[in-house]
Amino acid sequence: MWDYGPLGVLLKKNIKDEWWKSNVELRTDVVGIDAAIMMNPIVWEKSGHLAEFSDFLVQCKVCKGRFRMDALNVEKYYDEKTKILKMPEKYDIDCPKGGHKFEFGSISEDDVKGLGIKPMKFNLLIPAFLGVLEDRQTKIYLRGEITQGAFVNFENVVSSTRVKIPFGIAQIGKAFRNEITPGNFTYRSLEFEQMEVEYFIKPEDSEGDKWFEYWKKQRMDWYISLGMDKDKLRFRKHAKDERAHYAKFAEDIEYKAPFGWSEFEGIHHRGDWDLSRHGLSYVDEEGNKFTPWVIESSGGVDRSALFFLLDAYHEEEKRVILKLHPKLAPYKVAVFPLLANKENLVSKARSIYQDLRKNMMVAWDDRGNIGKRYFAQDEIGTPFCITVDFQTLEDDTVTVRDRDTAKQDRIAIGKLNEYLQDKLK
């Protein structure tokens, strides 16, 4: 589990705001909801998560480390029917922990009986217990995906809004998973945030293909529009055996991270899996009743934040710059009085700072020399720095320095808001 500090929370908020704008505010066919984290356990039974939402666990005899079976690429030796992993007599696998070869150790009784290796099935849902009387508590689950909230609210949305198929339900919120191998910073954690659109369409192959391709493009374009390097992005199709239990077909958007190509958003064709399991249907204007299909785009807020950060990080000879898109940068601008001990400079700078804060996040810094203050802002991605100097006192102009080019413009204070709004677009 990770906590985000004052800058991290702003970065995540900006990602979520941009996502919401693009997927809800600028569209006429998508509405938003905010469903509960704690849901009736029947939802998870119907959705198939209680039976199917599992990883397989294997143990290394040498280091006693436990890993997901798919981390070793040995799924082809796994027999679905007997649930047994029959490895060839000789195999050569590096242990994910590093420094030695992997040797299968025993974590289940069946291994001991000599049947082969029986990977332990491990459900990812995290249970919680509700009720004030300890001996009469009800077991529930923290939601393993935010998605089910969109399905259990499907009828409420249809009956209370003017949506007509095709339409979408959008949501951003926390999800929880009992991951066996959390790691790579925030990349795989137990508590994380998702941003999803469940898009309901007519149950026809041509519609499914069309909307699947549409959402793939839509979502890839969104990351590129916010500055992610095109060459570090790609789609990857899921093979049949890696698809989630609900998916007819699926493709991931992956980023070329320092730890390898890594998925951070999935476009899933969920067919009628969910609505039919929940017993829901739709009646169109002609009175035809059917179970819509669902095309889902499911992105991770934390993984996006991590990859936007990695993508923006640049080192130059004298400085580190976070070249975040201005829309994502935690602070849009910083204001400095040239000298902290000159009251007239400080009060002028303070009034600019207070004025700009009405429209955007503004940082204030009056410590040390100006060069150091610039570098500190470059490092946290602030696109512009404004300095109030002695000329300001004479002609009401300030210098505005650009993070990426380090060039400075002299701008009249009265025109600052307009100048910045234009540049930040």
Ligand code: GAP
């Ligand atoms: N509703 C579909 C669904 O949940 P998923 O591929 O399991 O699909 C979607 O998850 C996204 O949620 C992932 O692409 C990723 O960005 C994020 N995510 C999933 N598990 C995560 C974890 N353990 N830590 C951080 N983010 C995670």
